Amino acid sequence: MFQNEVAESQGIRIRRRPPTGPPLHFVGPFEFRLQNEGNTPRNILEEIIWNKDIEVSQMKERKPLVTLKKFIDNAPPTRDFVGALKAAHSRTGLPGLIAEVKKASPSRGILRENFDPVEIAQAYEKGGAACLSVLTDEKYFKGSFENLEAIRSAGVKCPLLCKEFVIDAWQIYYARIKGADAILLIAAVLPDLDIRYMVKICKMLDLAALIEVHDEREMDRVLGIEGIELIGINNRNLETFEVDISNTKKLLEGERGQLIRQKDIIVVGESGLFTPDHVAYVQEAGVKAVLVGESIVKQSDPGKGIAGLFGKDISV
Numbered sequence: 001m002f003q004n005e006v007a008e009s010q011g012i013r014i015r016r017r018p019p020t021g022p023p024l025h026f027v028g029p030f031e032f033r034l035q036n037e038g039n040t041p042r043n044i045l046e047e048i049i050w051n052k053d054i055e056v057s058q059m060k061e062r063k064p065l066v067t068l069k070k071f072i073d074n075a076p077p078t079r080d081f082v083g084a085l086k087a088a089h090s091r092t093g094l095p096g097l098i099a100e101v102k103k104a105s106p107s108r109g110i111l112r113e114n115f116d117p118v119e120i121a122q123a124y125e126k127g128g129a130a131c132l133s134v135l136t137d138e139k140y141f142k143g144s145f146e147n148l149e150a151i152r153s154a155g156v157k158c159p160l161l162c163k164e165f166v167i168d169a170w171q172i173y174y175a176r177i178k179g180a181d182a183i184l185l186i187a188a189v190l191p192d193l194d195i196r197y198m199v200k201i202c203k204m205l206d207l208a209a210l211i212e213v214h215d216e217r218e219m220d221r222v223l224g225i226e227g228i229e230l231i232g233i234n235n236r237n238l239e240t241f242e243v244d245i246s247n248t249k250k251l252l253e254g255e256r257g258q259l260i261r262q263k264d265i266i267v268v269g270e271s272g273l274f275t276p277d278h279v280a281y282v283q284e285a286g287v288k289a290v291l292v293g294e295s296i297v298k299q300s301d302p303g304k305g306i307a308g309l310f311g312k313d314i315s316v
């Protein structure tokens with residue numbers, strides 16, 4: 001089966017870029033660039049993935065895997081991402097916070113004009129964040145690997161999640177070299193075999209893998225994969241941008257919730273969390289951690305934003 005057919009059989013709607021790319025000109029009497037005939041992205045996530053494909057193939061040419069592997073041997077050890085979340089949860093009795101260093105997003109535009117990633121990261125740490133998430137996609141989120149590196153070099157102690165659209169194992173090695181302690185893998189984009197393979201690479205590199213799901217089918221696929229410690233439930237649909245925090249509750253009900261507790265998997269509630277009520281709602285649903293960007297990054301002091309989000313100071 002071809003790559004897209006394997007993906008489709010698992011309910012994955014995101015297609016990988018056609019190898020030839022969309023035709024750029026008229027050929028013969030007909031325009032071949034037909035809308036939605038396989039050569040135009042159908043939604044924003046698909047567009048991001050097709051761009052990422054080009055970006056990664058260019059970066060791989062400049063820094064082939066053999067070169068990256070040499071740097072890995074000298075990279076400092078990673079810090080325990082999952083451990084930090086668990087420790088925060090038992091210290092505060094509230095979900096451990098992964099605070100996101102996020103300048104912009106395709107759905108919300110620019111979130112913060114004067115954006116100093118290191119300053120924001122330090123404010124988050126001071127405000128009681130257990131871990132940080134750093135967006136590294138430049139084109140759609142105005143993030144960068146330089147931000148990740150800078151935060152790590154500035155002496156921030158919170159473990160760092162590299163927030164990327166991973167489609168190739170090369171990106172995992174790259175993230176590790178740039179200072180990541182954990183990496184995001186999105187089930188809406190990656191077939192089971194890729195997730196299995198990438199989770200193994202993460203283990204080999206001592207990185208935590210946060211596997212992100214958005215619906216029941218993705219959750220069931222991921223629960224069928226061995227060795228997963230961390231699942232994120234995204235309340236935002238990355239194809240339509242619709243946000244609904246009851247999604248977290250829906251995916252943790254019944255047998256799924258039971259299986260997750262049995263397997264001792266930590267669930268992270270992601271996106272659209274703005275108030276102490278929101279946090280309490282997803283905690284009630286069963287999450288032990290939350291991933292929050294917009295509501296805290298927008299505050300003039302993002303550290304105080306954390307106290308606002310939880311309804312109390314969690315820094316002590």
Ligand SMILES: O=P(O)(O)OC[C@@H](O)[C@@H](O)c1c[nH]c2ccccc12
Nearest residue numbers: 234270271272273291292293294295
């Ligand atoms: O800013 P919010 O609504 O608090 O969301 C943060 C985070 O969940 C969101 O940025 C996110 C979750 N999964 C993603 C995947 C790609 C890009 C971004 C994301």
